Amino acid sequence: MxxxxxxxxxxxxxxxxxxxxxxxxxxxxxxxxxxxxxxxxxxxxxxxxxxxxxxxxxxxxxxxxxxxxxxxxxxxxxxxxxxxxxxxxxxxxxxxxxxxxxxxxxxxxxxxxxxxxxxxxxxxxxxxxxxxxxxxxxxxxxxxDKKLIYAIEKYKVSLELASFTPKSADPRYGQVFDNYDLKHSYHTRSAFAIVSAFSIIEELGLEIRSSSANPRFLNNETGEWNPKVLKNINDRLTEANIDKKLTFDWIYRGEPTKIELETKPLFGVDSKWIVYHEDVRDKTLTYPEAIHHASYLRNFIASHKFKELTQYISPYDVNNVQLLARQLIIRKMEMWETMMAN
Structure with missing residues (x-):
């Protein structure tokens, strides 16, 4: 030793x-x-x-x-x-x-x-x-638990690629960052930051499991869940110490982005603090809804061959997936209250 x-x-x-x-x-x-x-x-x-x-x-x-x-x-x-x-x-x-x-x-x-x-x-x-x-x-x-170790290491990688502090997301400050960056290097870093962050959700076994034979939604326009798929993810969230009553706030700042306009179904109700600033349009989601939004960004925007929409990834898109992954890690480890008490 x-x-x-x-x-x-x-x-x-x-x-x-x-x-x-x-x-x-x-x-x-x-x-x-x-x-x-x-x-x-x-x-x-x-x-x-x-x-x-x-x-x-x-x-x-x-x-x-x-x-x-x-x-x-x-x-x-x-x-x-x-x-x-x-x-x-x-x-x-x-x-x-x-x-x-x-x-x-x-x-x-x-x-x-x-x-x-x-x-x-x-x-x-x-x-x-x-x-x-x-x-x-x-x-x-x-x-x-090696899965937790890899989840934490993936979190670090995601933050290294693109991230900002929680203070910058405070609704009192409104829109701190532009939603569009013309640099291709940023598009690439932000896309892989999302891929890394979503991989944490998979590492924890909390991705939504659906297929063509067992679709995620009965109606994509209205966001009506397939009951079997919803029960499956809710059961796994419960096993991971995440109560069904818990919600997640998805950050939207400034004018709607092209990615936001293309996202279907678009979940959420207005977060209680949107009155703080005119640029704040945050939405409160259930955890399955938040995981769906994260998977949409990973599957259709950030991974594989880049698409036309990839260039429109905003810092808030990246932060949302990172923050979701962060909360899932801490809550699964039953350390959320400990962190908040520090």
């Missing part, structure tokens, strides 16, 4: 969460942060970063040092794999595009090297990033 440093700085709130976790053939260790740069108030309400470090002897009485997350496991490769899942869990808590690639690196823990981190540039390798505790909680559950 070896010990590897993640360069992730942990506060006391996350420390308490991580100390409770157990993983087969691996262990989380919380070690003294080597640079003496990262401190927080004992009550956890504030934190400070001291350039060049701070001598513990001169720390204030109401301050405590933060710690670094180490991983003990049998090889560096296994530690890197676990860190990657933790990274995915952090992005599930809050999908920050800047965090998809600008993360941390792993190296073997050598105690004598701690003194390096008291000097630049080594101290800059240490990073305090939010939601590490939640990421570790997600990882401790996901390692038991």
């Amino acid at each position: 070896g010990i590897y440093r993640t360069h992730l700085i942990i506060d006391q709130s996350d420390s308490l969460k991580i100390k409770k976790l157990k993983i087969d053939n691996a262990k989380f260790i919380l070690a003294q942060e080597p640079s003496n740069c990262f401190w927080e108030a004992k009550d956890g309400r504030s934190f400070g970063h001291y350039m060049g470090g701070r001598d513990p002897e001169f720390a204030r009485k109401d301050e405590i040092p933060q710690v670094e997350l180490l991983i003990e496991t049998e090889s560096k490769e296994k530690a890197e794999d676990l860190l990657s899942i933790i990274h995915g869990g952090m992005l599930l808590a809050y999908p920050e595009p800047g965090l998809t690639t600008n993360f941390v690196f792993l190296k073997e823990y050598i105690e004598d090297e701690n003194k390096w981190y008291t000097k630049k540039p080594f101290s800059n390798y240490l990073k305090r990033i939010e939601h590490v505790g939640f990421g570790c909680q997600i990882a401790s559950l996901a390692v038991k």
Whole structure:
């Protein structure tokens, strides 16, 4: 077994969460942060970063040092794999595009090297990033199920290709992004972001299962479901800890796009917050309805040979499928309430 440093700085709130976790053939260790740069108030309400470090002897009485997350496991490769899942869990808590690639690196823990981190540039390798505790909680559950691991890794890939923060989707801000981008590189990235995100739904076994012999709808214009198909997806959603009463809000901003106008059936009722801004046309859908919309984007717009409509994929189309996949992962893992409480 070896010990590897993640360069992730942990506060006391996350420390308490991580100390409770157990993983087969691996262990989380919380070690003294080597640079003496990262401190927080004992009550956890504030934190400070001291350039060049701070001598513990001169720390204030109401301050405590933060710690670094180490991983003990049998090889560096296994530690890197676990860190990657933790990274995915952090992005599930809050999908920050800047965090998809600008993360941390792993190296073997050598105690004598701690003194390096008291000097630049080594101290800059240490990073305090939010939601590490939640990421570790997600990882401790996901390692038991390869389907969950692949779902999380696909989520990361999708975010790397094209994504924006939840704040940018806040209805108070209206339409933040243009619905059309003329660049072919964007069309390609956004299409594969949708393909990756929808693949998560398939990984979880929550795609809608229909065929020519067992059609999805009895009437495509009105959206009248085939009862057998609807029961099948609802049963699988229930097994995945997703209650039938839960709904999903699909984002529509600005004028209707060509893809929206071509989508049939088009589900949903006006979301309760559309009064916030004239550019907001969001719709509240059931989960089967949302999965259908996601599959329409994947099947007829984003995958295989690109179509004429592919160029009209908007950032909101991508975000909708990513957000749906994100919710399905977290709810299946029964971590939604835990995430909301963080």
